[in-house]
Amino acid sequence: MPTFTIVAGARPNFMKIAPIIHAIQRQQSSHPDLHFRLVHTGQHYDKKMSGDFFEQLNIPEPHANLGGGGGTQAEQTAAIMVAFEKELMENPCDLVLVVGDVTSTLACSITAKKLCIDVAHVEGGIRSGDLTMPEEINRMVTDSITDHFFTTSEIANENLRKSGFSEDKIHFVGNTMIDTLLANLPRFQQPEGELFDRLESGNYFVMTMHRPANVDQEHKLKAMIQAILDGTGDLPIVFPVHPRTAKNLQALGIQDPRLHMCEPLGYLEFNYLVKNAKAVITDSGGITEEASVMNVPCITLRDNTERAETIHLGTNELVGTDPAKLKPYLEKIMAGEWKQYQGIPLWDGETADRIVSILQKAYSA
Numbered sequence: 001m002p003t004f005t006i007v008a009g010a011r012p013n014f015m016k017i018a019p020i021i022h023a024i025q026r027q028q029s030s031h032p033d034l035h036f037r038l039v040h041t042g043q044h045y046d047k048k049m050s051g052d053f054f055e056q057l058n059i060p061e062p063h064a065n066l067g068g069g070g071g072t073q074a075e076q077t078a079a080i081m082v083a084f085e086k087e088l089m090e091n092p093c094d095l096v097l098v099v100g101d102v103t104s105t106l107a108c109s110i111t112a113k114k115l116c117i118d119v120a121h122v123e124g125g126i127r128s129g130d131l132t133m134p135e136e137i138n139r140m141v142t143d144s145i146t147d148h149f150f151t152t153s154e155i156a157n158e159n160l161r162k163s164g165f166s167e168d169k170i171h172f173v174g175n176t177m178i179d180t181l182l183a184n185l186p187r188f189q190q191p192e193g194e195l196f197d198r199l200e201s202g203n204y205f206v207m208t209m210h211r212p213a214n215v216d217q218e219h220k221l222k223a224m225i226q227a228i229l230d231g232t233g234d235l236p237i238v239f240p241v242h243p244r245t246a247k248n249l250q251a252l253g254i255q256d257p258r259l260h261m262c263e264p265l266g267y268l269e270f271n272y273l274v275k276n277a278k279a280v281i282t283d284s285g286g287i288t289e290e291a292s293v294m295n296v297p298c299i300t301l302r303d304n305t306e307r308a309e310t311i312h313l314g315t316n317e318l319v320g321t322d323p324a325k326l327k328p329y330l331e332k333i334m335a336g337e338w339k340q341y342q343g344i345p346l347w348d349g350e351t352a353d354r355i356v357s358i359l360q361k362a363y364s365a
């Protein structure tokens with residue numbers, strides 16, 4: 001009777017676990033002995049950053065919420081580890097499944113292994129090579145103790161081979177985030193409000209920024225937004241603002257009639273905006289994946305990426321964090337000369353079924 005504990009903690013996790021839960025639920029009709037327990041670490045506790053996703057993606061209410069939000073990264077990691085250890089001791093399982101690269105992923109994988117419980121890492125093997133990113137440390141530490149890697153690309157597979165992991169641990173399955181995207185395309189919905197009523201399809205930009213390299217230095221943040229305004233003609237820019245960015249923007253007093261800052265949006269609303277945008281400007285890795293599959297031009301404001309396949313085969317370009325480098329890329333978008341999506345192997349909407357099939361074989365007696 002295999003039992004899997006599935007961990008989610010932050011906004012990107014929910015898109016990745018939803019199809020896995022749905023795949024398990026489909027299997028349960030023919031395999032009633034297959035059980036899962038969903039644990040929300042509470043890393044993101046704002047409703048827009050967390051709660052709405054459970055409703056929109058049809059994820060069941062978590063069996064447990066560890067309440068690990070707030071504080072520094074060290075405080076958050078410690079709080080999640082203490083609470084998750086108690087959770088696992090009270091509810092033993094055969095395997096803990098973690099996704100992505102957030103603090104919860106690191107904390108729960110370490111806790112599981114110290115209790116001699118197997119760990120599966122969905123999105124294992126991706127690397128940016130940038131140790132100043134907390135996510136890169138989370139990936140490396142999690143992968144160092146993982147039993148099953150579920151990978152999104154051949155690049156990730158090769159990273160794991162170079163680190164000495166055997167082929168039988170590496171399962172190239174695709175991208176569960178794209179499972180969620182493709183399943184929900186028909187359900188995307190326009191956000192409510194006068195701003196969104198006025199937007200014309202293909203005639204606005206969507207922007208997101210939250211990484212310290214972009215938002216923590218006042219002069220740089222101001223210069224970046226000015227460069228974006230200068231290079232986007234007279235088109236509106238919709239900017240759902242991450243909480244950490246909002247504070248910095250408020251302090252700077254940045255305003256422009258074309259720059260429309262709004263609260264974080266739900267999954268269905270945000271991806272509606274991306275799907276219908278002229279282009280996306282972001283420093284988020286996940287958005288580059290979604291934009292690529294929807295064939296929407298994407299500019300990444302980072303000096304490195306752990307998702308190189310979105311550049312080689314997708315619609316993403318890595319521009320960097322220097323505002324001066326933006327101009328030629330924006331000119332290309334405005335001229336309609338951007339590259340097209342080429343198709344990324346196994347990003348086909350069936351990744352979660354592959355994962356559950358592999359786990360079922362591995363853990364069924």
